[in-house]
Amino acid sequence: xxxxxxxxxxxxxxxxxxxxxxxxxxxxxxxxxxxxxxxxxxxxxxxxxxxxxxxxxxxxxxxxxxxxxxxxxxxxxxxxxxxxxxxxxxxxxxxxxxxxxxxxxxxxxxxxx
Amino acid sequence: xxxxxxxxxxxxxxxxxxxxxxxxxxxxxxxxxxxxxxxxxxxxxxxxxxxxxxxxxxxxxxxxxxxxxxxxxxxxxxxxxxxxxxxxxxxxxxxxxxxxxxxxxxxxxxxxx
Numbered sequence: 001x002x003x004x005x006x007x008x009x010x011x012x013x014x015x016x017x018x019x020x021x022x023x024x025x026x027x028x029x030x031x032x033x034x035x036x037x038x039x040x041x042x043x044x045x046x047x048x049x050x051x052x053x054x055x056x057x058x059x060x061x062x063x064x065x066x067x068x069x070x071x072x073x074x075x076x077x078x079x080x081x082x083x084x085x086x087x088x089x090x091x092x093x094x095x096x097x098x099x100x101x102x103x104x105x106x107x108x109x110x111x112x113x
Numbered sequence: 114x115x116x117x118x119x120x121x122x123x124x125x126x127x128x129x130x131x132x133x134x135x136x137x138x139x140x141x142x143x144x145x146x147x148x149x150x151x152x153x154x155x156x157x158x159x160x161x162x163x164x165x166x167x168x169x170x171x172x173x174x175x176x177x178x179x180x181x182x183x184x185x186x187x188x189x190x191x192x193x194x195x196x197x198x199x200x201x202x203x204x205x206x207x208x209x210x211x212x213x214x215x216x217x218x219x220x221x222x223x224x225x226x
Contacts, residue, residue: 035214043201045217091156098168099146099161099207101215106155 002027002096006104013082014112020067021077021107023092032094034075035101036066039089048090051075082111114140117206117218125224131192134221138185138206145187146215147179150201159202162187191223199225 003026013019025034036048051059051066059066067076079086087110093101118137126132138145146169147159158171162181179189185206191198201222205215 037217043203043220043222045203045205047214047216050214099144099163099215100158100169100171101146101148101156101205102158103156 002029002032002094002102004092004094004102004104006090006092006107008107009105010108010110012110012112013079013086015084016081018078018080019082019109021079021090021092021109023075023077023104025073025075025092025094027073027094034066034068035093035095036064036075036077037091037093037103038086039091039106041088045091049077079109084111084113087111117204117216119202119204119218119221121221122219123222123224125226126194127226128194128196130194131190132194132223133188133190134202134204134223136187136189136204136206136218138187138204139216142206142208142216143185144207144209144213145181145185146205146207147187147189148203148205149173150203150220151197151199156203159189194225196225199223 005024032053034051038046049061049064063080065078089106091106093103120135144163146161150156161169165181176192181187201220203220205217207213207215
């Protein structure tokens with residue numbers, strides 16, 4: 001069965017620095033997708049970035065990039081030039097069947113001024 | 114385009130009561146998924162609907178049910194509320210297949226007293 005592991009419960013980063021949030025996954029599906037979401041204290045889940053297992057290049061979206069290492073089954077999120085507004089909970093997720101996302105436990109990121 | 118909307122945003126109920134939560138997907142999206150988020154269990158998938166049909170279901174008791182209307186709006190119902198049902202309930206919509214990126218609403222925070 002699919003499983004997502006996020007081993008960093010909490011992280012701190014200085015404003016304007018880059019930070020990497022770890023995510024490892026376990027799946028037997030030959031084709032899969034990996035997602036990262038941001039959840040501020042307000043509760044809404046905000047989609048950040050997607051990586052397909054057959055994508056040749058690592059996904060990038062603005063300040064967000066995904067360091068995808070298929071052989072190691074890792075899909076780490078890199079946030080460059082951290083901003084105070086990046087303080088939130090971050091979830092890595094993968095799809096299991098139609099409409100079902102399996103989430104990791106999340107990483108709380110705090111950006112220090 | 115308007116995002117996913119959920120009503121109500123906050124709800125307080127007592128044990129034994131029932132509750133109905135509503136979700137309006139992004140215009141044109143036909144798949145709606147529901148999730149429960151608690152501090153102890155994290156984010157867990159409840160069910161997914163597409164074209165008024167439930168296509169996928171998580172591991173929740175029968176007290177949790179849902180439906181989808183012809184305009185893709187969805188409702189979920191929890192009967193005979195228990196204290197453990199206190200959670201943030203999130204709905205997400207995706208464009209077509211249910212394997213597309215899911216976009217989340219702001220959530221309904223349910224408190225059961």
